[in-house]
Amino acid sequence: VSNGAGEFELIDWFRRRAQPHSRLSVGIGDDAAVLTWLRSNEALVTVDMLMQGVHFTIPPATLPQVGRKALAVNLSDIAAMGGRPIAAVVALALPRTHSVAAEFAGAASGDSIGRGLFEGIDELADQFDVAVAGGDTNSWDGPLVVCVTVLGEVAGHGPIRRSDAQVGDWIFVTGSFGGSLAGKHLTFEPRVREALVLQQQIALHAMTDVSDGLSQDLYHILEESSVGAVVFEEAIPISDAAHMASDGRTPLEHALEDGEDFELLFTVAPQDGRQLVTNPPFETKLTWIGEIVAGSGCQLRDRLGRLSLLPRRGWEHSL
């Protein structure tokens, strides 16, 4: 039973702030959002839940950064399917006034937490022309939880799965890896445009985004495709943050295992690979890091040609 102000005021605020979008015929404020779905016979859908204390802490993260990340990780998933994001819905568990979690969020009320999150969501949504279509607003005495679902359309040659890597394929990655928790996990650019350019210019075989760690996510592709791989150790693009870490693990280990890089990892036929190496299709760094081989598992090949098993390590929630 209600106390008058609260949830509905915040929803009204979202509704006034949310920008109109050509694909959105019913937005925030009804039982469900209505999207026009003209260009494609297929719909992509992905969801990610971010929890305070697990995926972010405030500080160092700000509320707009948390909102931005909650949308960005989903845009990264749509990019990883080779798709175009269209719309997002946002479900919130907001810490109630005076709760410990609200205090850590640096906000006096769930209302101001909601508005702070929306700023980051809305800015990124605008940047990628994504409609903020609706959501669900709740409050409790627990930590902040933000759950974003994104719908997308299939582009180019259709959805790019993890299971279509072929023996002989070249393996590529965008960007660099490791040490994301030092900052990149809050500010990364989801590789939506890069994925759409790749869809236009070549025939992508398998693709995923690196969220669990380069090693872990490569193993996902290998297992789904029933193939193996050789990765060129010296080719792995290692981020500055991985070089700066001083916890006893090498920069390479950070690059292979840290996760939350949100870069694209994909395979293409050798002729397409040569084209990408010769004529990089965008400014974002693109690196040829290995080859798909018959069999299973992944070998790391060093400068001297020696092979060792790539350890499968990365982020996984223990249950």
Place this chain on the structure above:
Amino acid sequence: VSNGAGEFELIDWFRRRAQPHSRLSVGIGDDAAVLTWLRSNEALVTVDMLMQGVHFTIPPATLPQVGRKALAVNLSDIAAMGGRPIAAVVALALPRTHSVAAEFAGAASGDSIGRGLFEGIDELADQFDVAVAGGDTNSWDGPLVVCVTVLGEVAGHGPIRRSDAQVGDWIFVTGSFGGSLAGKHLTFEPRVREALVLQQQIALHAMTDVSDGLSQDLYHILEESSVGAVVFEEAIPISDAAHMASDGRTPLEHALEDGEDFELLFTVAPQDGRQLVTNPPFETKLTWIGEIVAGSGCQLRDRLGRLSLLPRRGWEHSL
């Protein structure tokens, strides 16, 4: 960084258990799910987050009941738009082994909590031919959070909004109201089939589902449509649970204010209303409870014809 078993094992279990669906070309286990979207140019999308201690407690709720409810509330929203649900994605925050929340869930681990939830989700999804398309699995030391997003297609005359009530319309509800927390909120049947039958047989004007309370949700329709209403006090269908409550509030107050009834509340032109009264289109109880009038606000009319203002009370999250 991972400890080996955990999240991925549970996801594999979901993947093996999830049933194939004609509309699902890529299901659990890739970056995003892919749905075929042939019949309609419009997509409906709705999301609801259920939090342990707010929307359910365990006990008395069981894990399958919680999973079922998390899907059912979304099916109710799709029904309220006059749509047909197609697919669901599920994001989970699972209490970690030995956490207090896990203990209250009566489960030894997040893994068994996930499986328990899935049972209830899967059974209801199967009943309404909804594809369980994917999700996101996380664990923490906090309470259980279940966030379900449902996609649907528009049926019949298109999406039924809250804003299309017309002066002179008759107001109808399915089912009966009040006391839902005594049990119905965990076991209700979302009115999907009823909404689709109504779409076929008549021209629905405004519709919503009653989640916040009959009074509150009727006010939502009135405000969105810029109209008023007169509700016939003696016509309000009051549930047995509302009659059995003994907290000093009358059964009528329970029926008008309790919320979580998940019944349809809709308006139609008088000639369609007469048809519904004369030839009820389904076995589910259908009651003519009032009329839309010019102006604003809602009057309650008693047996003697006396009018009083219907208090706007119901569920709202205070922030």
